[in-house]
Amino acid sequence: MLRSVSTVIGYALREGLRRRVFLAVLLLSLGFLALYGVGAHFAFRDAGGFAEGEAKILDPKAFTGATIFGMAMFTTLFLGSVLAVFLTLGIVRGDAESGLLQPLVVRPIGRTTLMLSRYLAAAGLAAAYVLAVYGAALAITWQAGHWAPDHLLGPALALALAVAIVAALSLLVSTFLSVTAQGIVVFMVYGAGLTAGLLAQIGHAINSATLHSIGHTASWVLPFEGLYAASLHALISNTSGLTGVVLQLGPFGGSEAASPGLIIWAFIYTAGVLAIAAAAFSRRDL
Amino acid sequence: MAAVLAARALRKSYRGKEALVGVDLEVGAGELLGLLGPNGAGKSTLTKIACGLVRPSGGSVEVLGQPAGSPPARAAIGYLAELFRFPGWCSAEELLQLHQRLCGSAGGASERAELLALVELSHAADTRVETMSKGMQQRLGIAQALVGSPRLLLLDEPTSALDPVGRRIVRGLLEELRRRDVAVLLNSHLLSEVELVCDRVAIIADGKLVREGRPVDLERPRGVEVETANGVRLFEGAGHEQAPEIVARLVAEGERIHRVEVLSSTLEDVYLEAVRGRTG
Numbered sequence: 001m002l003r004s005v006s007t008v009i010g011y012a013l014r015e016g017l018r019r020r021v022f023l024a025v026l027l028l029s030l031g032f033l034a035l036y037g038v039g040a041h042f043a044f045r046d047a048g049g050f051a052e053g054e055a056k057i058l059d060p061k062a063f064t065g066a067t068i069f070g071m072a073m074f075t076t077l078f079l080g081s082v083l084a085v086f087l088t089l090g091i092v093r094g095d096a097e098s099g100l101l102q103p104l105v106v107r108p109i110g111r112t113t114l115m116l117s118r119y120l121a122a123a124g125l126a127a128a129y130v131l132a133v134y135g136a137a138l139a140i141t142w143q144a145g146h147w148a149p150d151h152l153l154g155p156a157l158a159l160a161l162a163v164a165i166v167a168a169l170s171l172l173v174s175t176f177l178s179v180t181a182q183g184i185v186v187f188m189v190y191g192a193g194l195t196a197g198l199l200a201q202i203g204h205a206i207n208s209a210t211l212h213s214i215g216h217t218a219s220w221v222l223p224f225e226g227l228y229a230a231s232l233h234a235l236i237s238n239t240s241g242l243t244g245v246v247l248q249l250g251p252f253g254g255s256e257a258a259s260p261g262l263i264i265w266a267f268i269y270t271a272g273v274l275a276i277a278a279a280a281f282s283r284r285d286l
Numbered sequence: 287m288a289a290v291l292a293a294r295a296l297r298k299s300y301r302g303k304e305a306l307v308g309v310d311l312e313v314g315a316g317e318l319l320g321l322l323g324p325n326g327a328g329k330s331t332l333t334k335i336a337c338g339l340v341r342p343s344g345g346s347v348e349v350l351g352q353p354a355g356s357p358p359a360r361a362a363i364g365y366l367a368e369l370f371r372f373p374g375w376c377s378a379e380e381l382l383q384l385h386q387r388l389c390g391s392a393g394g395a396s397e398r399a400e401l402l403a404l405v406e407l408s409h410a411a412d413t414r415v416e417t418m419s420k421g422m423q424q425r426l427g428i429a430q431a432l433v434g435s436p437r438l439l440l441l442d443e444p445t446s447a448l449d450p451v452g453r454r455i456v457r458g459l460l461e462e463l464r465r466r467d468v469a470v471l472l473n474s475h476l477l478s479e480v481e482l483v484c485d486r487v488a489i490i491a492d493g494k495l496v497r498e499g500r501p502v503d504l505e506r507p508r509g510v511e512v513e514t515a516n517g518v519r520l521f522e523g524a525g526h527e528q529a530p531e532i533v534a535r536l537v538a539e540g541e542r543i544h545r546v547e548v549l550s551s552t553l554e555d556v557y558l559e560a561v562r563g564r565t566g
Contacts, residue, residue: 003387003390004387004388007384007387007388008388011384014375014380015373015375018375019375098371099367099369099370099371100371100372100373102339102365102367102370103365103366103367103370103372103385103427103430104388105338105339106337106338106339106360106363106365107360107385107388107389108357108360108361108388108389108390109388110357110360283341285300285334285339285340285341286334286339286340
């Protein structure tokens with residue numbers, strides 16, 4: 001069993017390597033990080049005199065660092081989600097339609113093990129990618145402005161779990177839809193989740209309970225959004241005073257700390273999505 | 287002969303459309319069974335049920351006494367689909383290695399080398415699939431199906447993309463498998479090929495088994511053709527047993543005999559009669 005799992009994971013990794021997926025991702029990520037580095041440098045430099053003479057009631061370093069690093073996290077989640085979706089693209093129906101799946105499925109490994117192994121490869125890679133980009137962005141932010149978030153590890157792990165959820169959803173959709181439809185549906189679901197998060201921010205800013213509850217519900221229906229909001233919150237959870245208030249008016253508005261319930265729910269949700277995908281795959285005629 | 291593959295009262299319907307209607311079929315050890323039928327007759331469905339890709343709607347299929355699709359049954363089979371594709375980035379060697387690991391074969395490099403030699407692809411061990419011709423890919427597919435020394439080989443149109451040389455290689459391979467006691471279910475449209483290599487033939491039409499038996503038993507006498515000095519005469523319905531009597535009678539009548547031929551129906555005639563012009 002373990003041998004089969006490691007074989008399929010190795011197969012998925014070699015595929016990514018040979019198809020130059022990793023090379024393309026590496027180059028694009030380096031481009032993003034270079035751009036982020038330039039942006040961070042000028043943002044910290046130009047915000048240095050921000051709120052000067054106001055008795056330092058606003059901490060420009062914290063304000064600038066949290067704002068640009070929050071944006072970096074948004075991009076990191078997006079890039080990690082794109083990677084998760086592409087690594088799970090056509091894994092079931094697409095590969096079955098092209099005839100790639102059948103020679104593997106008839107082997108004794110079994111459908112569930114095959115599917116879960118491919119999920120582990122995709123989710124593991126996407127999560128590792130998110131952690132690496134997060135770490136690089138963190139290092140760049142520190143180098144540019146000597147600012148670090150209030151919590152270092154929590155937000156990174158929340159983002160990694162978020163892309164693992166996106167990978168699970170993408171896998172589930174791949175059991176029912178062909179490649180193009182799968183990509184469209186997963187990105188629409190992803191966009192819907194982020195839009196719900198945006199509505200929660202607006203709701204927080206204008207004090208609308210309805211909008212806030214929409215965002216809250218979305219974070220449970222699509223927990224990757226809840227985890228992203230929680231990771232944003234963890235960046236500034238200890239930041240108080242005017243700086244904290246001003247940040248809450250921006251992209252951090254409406255973000256909540258990750259409750260143990262959300263983390264547990266995220267794991268249950270992922271397991272549930274994978275169980276449904278495995279059940280659908282096991283019943284599917286190929 | 288103990289059945290390696292046994293289908294009993296097998297039924298399959300897709301959204302109300304019957305693809306198989308109560309098929310009973312057996313393949314014994316070392317036996318090569320040719321499965322014939324028009325497009326859409328249910329041949330591929332039967333093959334896919336046997337290897338666990340499709341679930342039957344009724345009846346049962348067993349491989350070495352185990353339900354088709356169960357892990358022990360899957361461990362005993364090799365399968366080549368009609369429409370298959372291998373990852374283009376993989377070399378022949380890597381592909382076989384992958385399948386060795388997935389089926390737990392301990393054959394290692396020697397098994398891979400032997401399989402590539404069997405399908406005459408030793409020279410292409412490091413060639414990527416995407417640079418291979420369709421015929422090479424099909425032969426690689428057969429090698430892949432043989433990984434782990436399966437007891438039952440299910441081949442769905444294995445020679446459809448092969449040139450005459452490639453077909454001859456596959457024929458030789460099938461004969462070698464028979465010697466190794468491997469049971470083979472060969473799904474093919476090429477009647478001449480089936481006639482050449484198969485021990486038995488099963489013809490399916492509209493999801494039903496309409497004819498089954500050894501090719502020689504399925505053929506029926508069409509008559510005895512005699513060429514005399516006065517021309518060619520056909521004695522319809524007569525067979526091998528009646529030929530000496532016919533010749534003796536003609537000689538007694540003063541005819542000069544130049545040639546005598548016992549005519550029998552070909553597998554193609556049997557097939558066309560069985561399917562009655564149905565085509566998918």
